[in-house]
Amino acid sequence: MIKRQITEKLLLLSTKFPVVTITGPRQSGKTTIAKYVFSNYDYVSLENPDIRLLAVEDPKGFLQNHPDKCIIDEIQQVPELLSYIQTIVDNEKIKGRFILTGSQNLLLSEKVSQSLAGRTAIMRLLPLNCSELRQHHGFDKITYEEHIFKGSYPAIHNDNIKPGDFYPAYLETYIQRDVRKIQNIRNLMTFTTFIKLCAGRNGQIIDLSSLASDAGISINTAKEWISVLEASYIIFMLHPYYKNFSKRLIKTPKLYFYDTGLAAFLLGIENKEQLSTHYLKGGLFENHIILELLKQRYNSGKQTNIYYWRDNKKNEIDCIIDGATPKALEIKSGKTFTKEYLKMEKYWLRTTTFEKDSFSLVYGGDESFSFLGTKILGWRDFCEHLQ
Structure with missing residues (x-):
């Protein structure tokens, strides 16, 4: 695996913010870097249709299944989760509680602007330099x-x-x-x-x-x-x-x-x-x-x-x-x-x-x-x- 320059910055931000969001093009390496840097975290992908259905129908139950630090991959699949994530991080006040990835430009998403303002650091991962x-x-x-x-x-x-x-x-x-x-x-x-x-x-x-x-x-x-x-x-x-x-x-x-x-x-x-x-x-x-x-x-x-x-x-x-x-x-x-x-x-x-x-x-x-x-x-x- 080619080491990514974003690694140290991700680690630092996870000690400063309750949520770190990694966004960028599809297949730019977001999932790989998230799993590598935060290897001790739970991991769940919303690309999986069964998992996505649970997240859509019962967002509280979905998040309760992951009480520890967690990577949620492809968050843009279920943006409704962001409001519930906001509640969790406001109550728990734990740094690095969630690592989110998304292959759409989340800075353009009203959901992120409304729900995670001041709570998430946003890093953009482009293909290799x-x-x-x-x-x-x-x-x-x-x-x-x-x-x-x-x-x-x-x-x-x-x-x-x-x-x-x-x-x-x-x-x-x-x-x-x-x-x-x-x-x-x-x-x-x-x-x-x-x-x-x-x-x-x-x-x-x-x-x-x-x-x-x-x-x-x-x-x-x-x-x-x-x-x-x-x-x-x-x-x-x-x-x-x-x-x-x-x-x-x-x-x-x-x-x-x-x-x-x-x-x-x-x-x-x-x-x-x-x-x-x-x-x-x-x-x-x-x-x-x-x-x-x-x-x-x-x-x-x-x-x-x-x-x-x-x-x-x-x-x-x-x-x-x-x-x-x-x-x-x-x-x-x-x-x-x-x-x-x-x-x-x-x-x-x-x-x-x-x-x-x-x-x-x-x-x-x-x-x-x-x-x-x-x-x-x-x-x-x-x-x-x-x-």
Whole structure:
């Protein structure tokens, strides 16, 4: 089993909060990490139809069957339990009483907001990051094309499942089980087409009108379906950075996938060679780098601080990392550095008046170095640089 970076944070939070909730994409490793970190806890899965029926029909009796510390897997199956869990933790006042997991974005759930506000820590577990994958034999020898094509789901790396076998099954399970529970979508074929159209817009500023038109649905339906994909950890939005700057900046978000392997599959890419010449290779590489930043934040229990920058003259910087001094990061998939990659550096420094070290570049090559005082990071070194 590949050790997850979230481990120590989960242990710490279980000493501070009565409930710890682990949320994230289906098959990102939530159950595995919960069982590993809290191996002395009772465990119950609401995926089991008999157990789920008991929880629905007799929630008090269900919870009385687990008087000790307990992991409740897939809590979104029976959200009504949350009110009863609230009563228990308020009465018992025991830290780490419940560990909950869910494959829907529980931050979007009114039940959690109402019932467990102030009582639960929420950790998001995404698929494996590069540092975790370094534990896997051979990772340091693969190209970024192979890494992007494979994606980061634990089953692919732990169990050596081929992407061509994993992702079709993953998509089928997601659509048949998760989507129907989030929203009553009747035309699943059109919804599948919609997901593929989203993959074709990976790394791009989202245009709901164009997306709806191509899918043959209304703009309101497109908005609803985007929300479904966000709630179930298929896609996320990278919002523009415009704090303390003029209104000339674009305020529409960009669309990315939580896993590059799934995005590549949806694009019809069948191997790393096809990816090498694909028109969206740059967008997928950008997606990968953004994901590494996001995983670092989430593994530390922090909210995202990642944005992008684009003004009304189409000057764009791929990534802004917010902080006391915001950092600008340009992302280029090319494997050979060229000074043209830094053409936005002067614009950034002139517009913001920040210091030169606030701008850096990550590219698809292996070498890292400084160019005229600007930090240039190869894609592997960038991942290590985050740790």
